[in-house]
Amino acid sequence: MIVIKTREEIELMRESALIVSKTLGMLAKEVKPGVTTLYLDKLAEEFIRDHHAIPGFLGLYDFPNTLCMSPNAQIVHGIPNDKPLEDGDIISIDCGALKNGFYGDHAYTFEVGNVTSETKKLLQVTKESLYAGIREFKVGNRVGDVGFAIQNYCEKQGYGIVRELVGHGLGSEMHEDPEMPNYGRRGRGKKFVEGMVVAIEPMVNMGTHQINQLKDGWTILTKDGKPSAHFEHDVAILNGKPELLSTFKYVYEALGIESNEEEEFRQ
Ligand code: MG
Numbered sequence: 001m002i003v004i005k006t007r008e009e010i011e012l013m014r015e016s017a018l019i020v021s022k023t024l025g026m027l028a029k030e031v032k033p034g035v036t037t038l039y040l041d042k043l044a045e046e047f048i049r050d051h052h053a054i055p056g057f058l059g060l061y062d063f064p065n066t067l068c069m070s071p072n073a074q075i076v077h078g079i080p081n082d083k084p085l086e087d088g089d090i091i092s093i094d095c096g097a098l099k100n101g102f103y104g105d106h107a108y109t110f111e112v113g114n115v116t117s118e119t120k121k122l123l124q125v126t127k128e129s130l131y132a133g134i135r136e137f138k139v140g141n142r143v144g145d146v147g148f149a150i151q152n153y154c155e156k157q158g159y160g161i162v163r164e165l166v167g168h169g170l171g172s173e174m175h176e177d178p179e180m181p182n183y184g185r186r187g188r189g190k191k192f193v194e195g196m197v198v199a200i201e202p203m204v205n206m207g208t209h210q211i212n213q214l215k216d217g218w219t220i221l222t223k224d225g226k227p228s229a230h231f232e233h234d235v236a237i238l239n240g241k242p243e244l245l246s247t248f249k250y251v252y253e254a255l256g257i258e259s260n261e262e263e264e265f266r267q
């Protein structure tokens, strides 16, 4: 069942999403060679609690930490550990926060030191595909329109779209209906209506779309060992159009990146 949100609820959800956005911005300054993902996880937990919110992933389905930390060939759901990040790594950080009874859920893939141009392109294309998907999240369109836009954008570059993990409705539950696959066919699936809120989150592999799972029961990684990227935004339908609730603004401020990519999704 799809739970439609009121205007007031959407504003509360924006608050939750922005706490995650600020957490990612704080982490952007800390991601560098030599730092461990467990250290970053502790910083994030403290930061979220200081903002009077609860880490959204900690304990959810028994996940042990605040952040999902997935370096390089890990796609999503990596568990923070004491292994230092290395120059040339990428690290996908997925973060959730619960405030006022609503979840934010939002992810960014960071470069650690200097990464190859091939890897930079993977991150760029994955992020652009997220916006291609968000553009289709509007009244009258369907779930398949978002999936098609993301898949089409990435497969043109020869990248693999992960099938087993998908975006989702978001609200008082972290995972609500509908499922939002990053692949699909135009005009198929559930129809979008005013007041829907979803997390759109392409997971894009440089090589094959096929995956493996580690014995820890959590970590999903690429079957061919090539890198994977993950970007996620929380989006509502407001006045028929996509309205971004989360923002990469704080990450960009921390990294000195100029961007107006989110402007088209603000009313
Ligand atoms: Mg997430």
Ligand code: MG
Pocket: 105, 106, 167, 168, 199, 201, 232
């Ligand atoms: Mg999500």
